[in-house]
Amino acid sequence: MQLFIDTANLDEIRTAASWGVIAGVTTNPTLIAKEGRDFQAVIHEICQLIDGPISAEVIAQDAPGMIDEGRRYAAWDPHVVVKVPMTEEGIKATKALSSEGIRTNVTLCFSANQALLAALAGATYISPFVGRVDDTGGDGMALISEIREIYDNYVMTTQILTASVRSPNHVTMAAKMGSDVATCPFKILQQMFRHPLTDRGLEQFLADWASVPVLSGRA
Ligand code: G3P
Numbered sequence: 001m002q003l004f005i006d007t008a009n010l011d012e013i014r015t016a017a018s019w020g021v022i023a024g025v026t027t028n029p030t031l032i033a034k035e036g037r038d039f040q041a042v043i044h045e046i047c048q049l050i051d052g053p054i055s056a057e058v059i060a061q062d063a064p065g066m067i068d069e070g071r072r073y074a075a076w077d078p079h080v081v082v083k084v085p086m087t088e089e090g091i092k093a094t095k096a097l098s099s100e101g102i103r104t105n106v107t108l109c110f111s112a113n114q115a116l117l118a119a120l121a122g123a124t125y126i127s128p129f130v131g132r133v134d135d136t137g138g139d140g141m142a143l144i145s146e147i148r149e150i151y152d153n154y155v156m157t158t159q160i161l162t163a164s165v166r167s168p169n170h171v172t173m174a175a176k177m178g179s180d181v182a183t184c185p186f187k188i189l190q191q192m193f194r195h196p197l198t199d200r201g202l203e204q205f206l207a208d209w210a211s212v213p214v215l216s217g218r219a
Contacts, residue, residue, distance in 0.1 A: 001175040004053075004183035006163065008032045008042050012186035013049050019189075024052035026127070026163065026183040028083070028107065029059065040076060047077040055105045055125075057083035058093070066093035074102045081105050081124060086114045091121045098122030105161065112146040119151060119158040125181070129164035130174075140164070141173045148178045168192050 004024040005016045008031040016022045025046050032039055043056045054077070058069040070082035070093060081103040084090040094104045098121065105125040106118035110133055118126045128147060130140025147160055159180035165171060168191045174182040184192075 001179055002181045003171075003189070004161070004181055005050075005189060006031070006165070006183040006185050008035050008046070009186070010035075010042075010045055010049065013046055016186060016189060017049050022050060022052075022189075024054065024081075024181070024183075025050050026055040026083070026105070026161070028055075028057050032057075043073070043076060043080065047079045050079075052079065053081045053103065053105075053125075054079045055081045055083040055107075057107065058085075061087075061089060063089040063092035063096065066090065067096050070097045070102055070104070071100075083107050083127075084123075086110075086118065091117055094118065094121040094123050098124070107163070110143070112143065112150055115147040115158075115160075116150055119156040123158045125159045125161040127161045127163040127183075130162055130170055131164035131166035133164075134166070141170070141177065144174055144177045144179050152178075 002023040003021060004026050005013060005022050006026045008027040013025060032042060035042055046054050056073045058066045060066045060069050066084055073080050073082050082097055083105045084094050086106050086108045094106055097104050103124040105127055106123040107127040109115055109126050109128045115126045128143050133140035133143055144160060144162055161181040161183055162174040162179040163183050165182055165184045165188055168188060171182045171184060171192060
């Protein structure tokens with residue numbers, strides 16, 4: 001499973017890129033608004049930091065408007081993936097953009113049927129929002145499992161991009177269920193590194209190493 005970072009913050013992306021394990025970036029209008037900067041400029045700078053798919057979301061609500069925006073975004077940089085909402089108009093736009101070879105990420109997916117529609121329209125990615133499903137009393141991870149089963153039944157190539165990740169456990173579950181990608185906030189990625197036994201073990205190793213006599217060749 002690939003890991004993407006779900007942010008438009010350049011400092012976070014720069015740090016995450018330095019780890020060498022982040023394969024792409026997802027943004028949405030909320031994340032872009034938080035940065036208080038020009039959309040195209042932010043997307044352009046993100047494309048310089050990560051050599052992978054960078055999702056940029058359309059704002060139009062009608063298919064012609066989405067197609068127009070999608071074509072413009074795709075022309076900004078070859079890394080750009082056009083993020084389209086899971087609506088009737090969004091699916092029309094997804095079909096049109098994918099027929100032109102423009103990669104798409106269908107977002108705001110909350111059901112297996114929505115994921116089926118996105119795959120039939122030729123979406124490159126489907127973004128099920130697992131955290132928001134959990135927020136409403138549902139089981140976000142069960143949705144990932146359902147979509148995986150449906151896509152595997154028919155050898156559908158749309159990639160499952162687990163989104164709205166709220167905990168490291170969501171990431172583990174996504175990987176176990178065969179999600180193709182999990183996109184995570186910076187904080188969750190940092191939490192994935194940590195384990196108290198790693199910290200304690202390292203502390204012990206360093207303390208023991210300090211007692212090794214210098215003449216034995218310790219650095
Ligand atoms: O990028 C979309 C998604 O990851 C949003 O997450 O936490 O706002 O539900 P959240």
